[in-house]
Amino acid sequence: MTKKVLLPLGVLVAAAISISLFCYAKLPFGGEPGSPGAHQYMDWQSMSDEERVAHFRDLGQIEFKDFAELQRNVDFPVLEPTNTLGRRLLGIFQPAGRPIVDVTALFENGLQICICRNETPPDYQNYLKQVAEDKVAGYWKSDGTPKIIKINGIEAICDDPGFNDIEGRKVPRPGYICWYDGGANYSIYGDKIPVSDLLAVAKSMMNNSKEGSGPKSQNNL
Amino acid sequence: MRGKGLLVMWLCLVLLSLPVSYALAGGGALYSVVARDASTLGQSATGTHGHNYVMSDPAVVLGSFHVSSLYVDHNGTGYNFAEVGWCVHRTLLGRSLYAFCAYSLDGNYTHRHYGGLISYNSNHDWTVRHYSGTYWRWYLDGSELATVDLKGKFTYGYSLASSERNNSGDTNYSHFWGLQDRNSSGVWYSWSNLSQWKDNDPDYRLNKVSNTECYMQL
Numbered sequence: 369m370t371k372k373v374l375l376p377l378g379v380l381v382a383a384a385i386s387i388s389l390f391c392y393a394k395l396p397f398g399g400e401p402g403s404p405g406a407h408q409y410m411d412w413q414s415m416s417d418e419e420r421v422a423h424f425r426d427l428g429q430i431e432f433k434d435f436a437e438l439q440r441n442v443d444f445p446v447l448e449p450t451n452t453l454g455r456r457l458l459g460i461f462q463p464a465g466r467p468i469v470d471v472t473a474l475f476e477n478g479l480q481i482c483i484c485r486n487e488t489p490p491d492y493q494n495y496l497k498q499v500a501e502d503k504v505a506g507y508w509k510s511d512g513t514p515k516i517i518k519i520n521g522i523e524a525i526c527d528d529p530g531f532n533d534i535e536g537r538k539v540p541r542p543g544y545i546c547w548y549d550g551g552a553n554y555s556i557y558g559d560k561i562p563v564s565d566l567l568a569v570a571k572s573m574m575n576n577s578k579e580g581s582g583p584k585s586q587n588n589l
Numbered sequence: 590m591r592g593k594g595l596l597v598m599w600l601c602l603v604l605l606s607l608p609v610s611y612a613l614a615g616g617g618a619l620y621s622v623v624a625r626d627a628s629t630l631g632q633s634a635t636g637t638h639g640h641n642y643v644m645s646d647p648a649v650v651l652g653s654f655h656v657s658s659l660y661v662d663h664n665g666t667g668y669n670f671a672e673v674g675w676c677v678h679r680t681l682l683g684r685s686l687y688a689f690c691a692y693s694l695d696g697n698y699t700h701r702h703y704g705g706l707i708s709y710n711s712n713h714d715w716t717v718r719h720y721s722g723t724y725w726r727w728y729l730d731g732s733e734l735a736t737v738d739l740k741g742k743f744t745y746g747y748s749l750a751s752s753e754r755n756n757s758g759d760t761n762y763s764h765f766w767g768l769q770d771r772n773s774s775g776v777w778y779s780w781s782n783l784s785q786w787k788d789n790d791p792d793y794r795l796n797k798v799s800n801t802e803c804y805m806q807l
């Protein structure tokens with residue numbers, strides 16, 4: 369009698385736990401790749417080109433229609449890419465309240481280039497050391513590891529697109545190449561664009577440098 | 590007889606899985622209500638500071654969470670930011686509450702959480718700010734949580750107060766007050782133009798009390 373009751377009961381409990389775990393895995397805690405992320409108020413990668421432009425305009429940013437117009441408003445040689453992977457420029461934006469040059473050039477289909485003046489050059493070697501420590505401590509939530517490369521003799525840091533693990537969810541992150549030159553950080557981001565492609569954009573910017581990159585002074589826009 | 594037993598077993602299984610299935614209904618989406626200081630300083634803040642209330646019994650469904658936090662986001666894309674706040678999270682082991690500091694560099698997300706520093710039904714003081722050179726520092730109630738080299742990626746950005754949840758069964762209530770921006774000289778100023786930036790939450794909305802105080806509430 370006991371065996372007759374316990375056996376089905378055991379099967380029942382085991383099945384219930386299995387179903388619960390299955391459903392639990394479907395919850396946001398262990399959700400599908402590509403879903404919006406926790407601790408990230410902005411789901412940038414899911415926004416369309418139009419939504420991204422509207423987002424920057426909503427922020428009240430200064431807008432330049434192209435690099436030529438940007439160049440006319442700054443006193444340092446702007447590195448304009450000649451290769452944008454066939455993506456059209458949507459606009460160049462600068463937050464209105466910032467006293468230094470800090471622009472984001474938005475291109476179609478998830479390509480963006482940021483140029484930001486910064487007096488302090490980054491220490492990429494030290495950053496990689498910190499990343500290694502963060503991984504050991506369990507703080508690092510990216511599935512990638514930044515790599516240091518040299519482009520035209522300039523040290524750069526890069527990684528292919530991938531995902532962040534945010535509270536158990538896979539949230540997409542961009543591919544990127546960043547370097548520092550002449551007092552400015554240059555960052556190229558590509559949603560789902562590998563480093564091998566972003567490299568062509570970076571090289572076209574570096575090759576387009578006539579006087580050497582970077583600001584000559586810290587004048588405002 | 591055997592078929593009847595199987596049917597009973599199946600019904601039992603369905604009943605047992607129902608609570609989890611209900612939790613699935615609202616899942617899959619992230620909802621956030623975000624306030625910012627739309628003043629000039631709020632676009633180039635080197636830090637954000639404010640007070641926030643940790644509710645006595647925040648509702649959070651299994652596998653989901655609620656977050657109340659402050660940000661400095663460099664250019665408004667979420668690729669480069671520093672964040673401090675608290676999170677309540679429910680797993681199979683139960684509900685957990687913790688303070689955290691987080692940052693994203695070039696889209697690489699890093700998150701440190703600290704259990705045991707905050708409790709339910711309490712007020713806390715949160716600060717995230719550029720510290721020195723390429724370093725940023727996070728504070729809870731005036732005590733340092735962490736100091737991290739953000740490799741000079743940004744030293745200022747948009748000052749934000751955010752309330753987030755991952756499921757329609759979670760609370761997304763937040764109360765922020767005493768909100769401040771830090772300027773490039775390290776001086777703190779009260780927010781002067783509290784505005785809604787983002788709200789994709791179908792239920793919760795921003796209730797502005799003043800330029801330095803707001804609720805995210807039903």
